[in-house]
Amino acid sequence: MKIVIAPDSFKGSLASSEVAQHVARAFKDVHPELTVIQKPMADGGEGTIDALAAATDHKRQFIRLTGPLGDPIESSYLILGDDTVVIEAASVLGLTLVPSDQRNPEETTSTGLGEAIVNALDHGYRKFMIALGGSSTNDGGLGILQALGLTVQDNNGKEVGSFGKDLYQIDSVNKSTLDPRLKDCTFKIACDVSNPLTGSNGASHVYGPQKGASKEQVKKLDEALDKWGRLLDKSMMDTPGAGAAGGLGFSFLTLEGDLESGAHLVSEAIKLEEAIKDADLLITGEGKSDEQTLHGKAPAYVADLGADYGVPTILLSGSIEGDRDALRGKFMSSFSIVPSIISLDDCMKYASDYLYDTSVEVARLWGHILERSEG
Numbered sequence: 341m342k343i344v345i346a347p348d349s350f351k352g353s354l355a356s357s358e359v360a361q362h363v364a365r366a367f368k369d370v371h372p373e374l375t376v377i378q379k380p381m382a383d384g385g386e387g388t389i390d391a392l393a394a395a396t397d398h399k400r401q402f403i404r405l406t407g408p409l410g411d412p413i414e415s416s417y418l419i420l421g422d423d424t425v426v427i428e429a430a431s432v433l434g435l436t437l438v439p440s441d442q443r444n445p446e447e448t449t450s451t452g453l454g455e456a457i458v459n460a461l462d463h464g465y466r467k468f469m470i471a472l473g474g475s476s477t478n479d480g481g482l483g484i485l486q487a488l489g490l491t492v493q494d495n496n497g498k499e500v501g502s503f504g505k506d507l508y509q510i511d512s513v514n515k516s517t518l519d520p521r522l523k524d525c526t527f528k529i530a531c532d533v534s535n536p537l538t539g540s541n542g543a544s545h546v547y548g549p550q551k552g553a554s555k556e557q558v559k560k561l562d563e564a565l566d567k568w569g570r571l572l573d574k575s576m577m578d579t580p581g582a583g584a585a586g587g588l589g590f591s592f593l594t595l596e597g598d599l600e601s602g603a604h605l606v607s608e609a610i611k612l613e614e615a616i617k618d619a620d621l622l623i624t625g626e627g628k629s630d631e632q633t634l635h636g637k638a639p640a641y642v643a644d645l646g647a648d649y650g651v652p653t654i655l656l657s658g659s660i661e662g663d664r665d666a667l668r669g670k671f672m673s674s675f676s677i678v679p680s681i682i683s684l685d686d687c688m689k690y691a692s693d694y695l696y697d698t699s700v701e702v703a704r705l706w707g708h709i710l711e712r713s714e715g
Contacts, residue, residue, distance in 0.1 A: 341375065341620045341621075341710075342374070342376075342620055342621075343367060343376055343619060343620060343621040343622070343623060344619045344621075344622050344623070345359075345360045345367075345378050345624075346381045346612055346615075346622065346638075346642045347360055347363065347380065347625035347626065347639070347656070348381050348383060348391075348624070348625065348626040348637070348638040349382070349387040349390075349626070349627065350625070350691055351387070351627045352688055353627070353658070353688045353691035354691050354692060355387060355391075355394075356382060356387055356390065356391045356394070357378075357380040357390060357391065357393075358692070359380070359656075359695065360378040360379070361378065362692050362695045362696045363625070363656065363699045364376045364378050365696065366696050366697075367623075369700065370703035370707060371703060371707055377615050377619070378394075378395070379395055379610050379612050380394045381603065381607070381610075381638040381641075381642060382471070382602065382603075382606050383473070383532055383601075383602040383603045383606070383636060383637055383638040383641070384471045384472060384473050384530025384531065384601075384603070384605065384606070385430060385471065385473025385474045385602065386428070386430035386431075386434060386436070386473060387430075388426070388430075388471035388602065388606060389416075389417070389418055389426060389428045389431060391610070392418055392420070392606065392609055395609075396420055396421065396609060396610055397421045398418045398419060398420050399418070399419040400417075400418055401416060401418075401425075401459070401460070401463070402415075402416045403459050405432065405451075405452040405456055405459075406449065406451040406452040406455060406483075407437055407452055408434070408437050408438055408448040408450075408452070408476045409442065409447065409449075410451075410503070413437070413452070415432050415456070417456055417459075417460065419460075419465065420469075420609060422467070423465055423467055424465075424467040424468065424469055424609075425457075425460040425467065425468050425469070426470075426609075427453060427457065427460075427468065427469075427471070428471040429450075429471060429472050429473065429585055430471070430473060430474030430475070432452045432453050432456060433448065433450050433476055433477050434475060434476060435475065435476040435550075436474070437476065443476065443552030444551075444552045444553070444557075445476070445479070445504045445548055445551045445552060445561065445586065446503065446553075446557060447504065447505065448479070448504055449477060449479060449483040449502045449503045450475070450477045450482065450483035450502075450586075450588060450591075451483035451484070451486065451502045452483075453470075453483070453484050453588070454484035454487025454488050455487050457484070457488060458487060461521045461525075466521070466524050467526050468526065469528045469529075469530065469605055470527060470528070470529050470530065470592060471530040471602060472585040472602075473530070473602065474585075475551075475585035477504065477585070477588070478504050478543060478547070478551060478553065478565075478587065479502070479503065479504045479506075479507060479586060479587065480507065480565045480568045480587030480590055481587055481588045481590060481591020481592070482503075482504075482506065482507060482510075482568065482591075483502040483503070484588065484591050485518070485572075485591055485594070488518055488519050488522060488595075489517045489518045489519045490513060490514070491513065491517045492510055492512075492513050492514075493510075493514075494510065494511050495511040504561060504586075507561065507564035507565065507567075507568055508560065508564050510568055510571065513571045513572055515572075522595060525595070526598075527595055527596070528597070528598055529581075529592045529597045529598065529599045529600065530605050530606070531581040531584045531599040531600065531601075531602065532584075532601060532602050532603070532636035532637075533581060533583070533589075533636070534580035534581055535547075535580075535581070535582070535583030535584065536578045536582050536583050537566075537576075537577040537578070537582040537589075538562050538565050538577060541583070542562060542565070542583045543565060543582075543584075543586050543590075544558045544561040544562035544565060544586075545562060547583070547586060548561060548562075548586075551586070565587055568587075569582075569590060572590075573593070573594045576593040576594055577590065579593055579599075580599070581593075581599040584599070601636065601641065602636070602638075603637070603638045603640075603641035603642075604641065606638070607641065607642075612645060613648075616645050616646055616651055617649050619651045620651070621651065621652060621654070622642060622645075622646040622652065622654070623653070623699075623702075624643065624653060624655055624656070625655060625657055625695075626638065626639050626657055626658075627659075628658055628660075628661070629657040629659070629660045629674065630662035630663075631662045631663055631666050633655075634666060634670055639655055639671075640670055643655075643670050643671055644670075653670075653672055654674075654675070654702060655667065655673070655675070656674075656677055656699065657674065657676055657677065658676070658687060658691065659676055659678060659687075660676045675698055677691070677694040677697075677698040678694060679697070
């Protein structure tokens with residue numbers, strides 16, 4: 341018998357690789373004869389690099405670059421076996437890199453992500469996978485494109501800065517100064533939202549408040565992104581996903597990038613489908629599950645792959661809220677790992693123990709069902 345364990349991270353407590361390890365240990369403790377395959381997953385947000393690092397042959401390139409507040413930070417990117425460079429926005433300009441009392445999308449920049457691309461270009465790489473989730477920025481990719489050579493000027497012909505607030509000063513752009521090596525590049529962009537660049541469903545209105553923007557700032561940033569978009573490439577502004585990560589999706593569309601499901605890109609990279617084909621059971625998981633789990637999240641993608649091959653999927657979650665019937669339509673069964681009413685701090689502190697204990701119970705139940713069916 342073979343089971344495949346393909347969870348997302350339990351954000352704030354366990355990386356996806358750690359989740360997979362605890363579940364695998366539980367199943368092997370109950371059923372030593374099992375073949376257990378670990379395939380940590382991610383959906384393009386925080387933890388994507390860690391999931392890929394745990395499941396693929398890779399190299400890691402460490403780099404010093406500009407952080408979201410403009411200060412130098414230490415970061416890294418992965419180089420997969422096929423020379424694809426994987427850069428995670430969350431680890432370069434993520435919201436978690438900005439102290440809560442300093443969150444203000446007028447004062448953050450995407451420059452570091454552009455610098456990481458330039459570093460990879462200098463090392464000879466031309467294939468990129470960019471995980472967009474978790475950004476702290478709302479600059480429409482201004483910083484990225486400037487780092488890649490785009491000339492952006494105000495109405496006095498002076499180059500503008502690279503922060504969100506500098507969008508207000510833009511009067512002209514010159515694409516001819518972009519790094520010529522970009523013409524030889526391919527960009528696959530992990531993007532699981534369909535928002536346009538601007539408007540009531542755009543980057544500023546939907547995601548700006550989460551990044552610290554006031555109502556007044558949301559309005560100003562939306563208007564500035566509208567002008568930025570029209571100057572750079574009006575035809576891409578309404579493309580689904582252009583508003584992802586504060587408009588970073590739009591900037592990569594202008595570089596002829598392809599916006600794809602983050603879970604799909606990670607799944608391809610770790611060869612998840614190949615592992616599932618002859619599996620008997622599939623285990624996935626995440627920190628919190630509700631109806632949103634069914635829309636672009638890694639566990640739902642894993643369950644859909646399992647369904648394609650008739651493999652039942654069990655969901656393990658830190659907490660389950662909302663419409664459980666909706667989850668039952670996707671997963672054979674769903675389990676919260678929390679044993680009782682406890683504090684959030686204890687949930688985080690003892691997540692590995694709770695996950696292991698719940699996995700043992702699931703493994704015992706599954707084994708009992710198998711015995712009855714075979715008998």
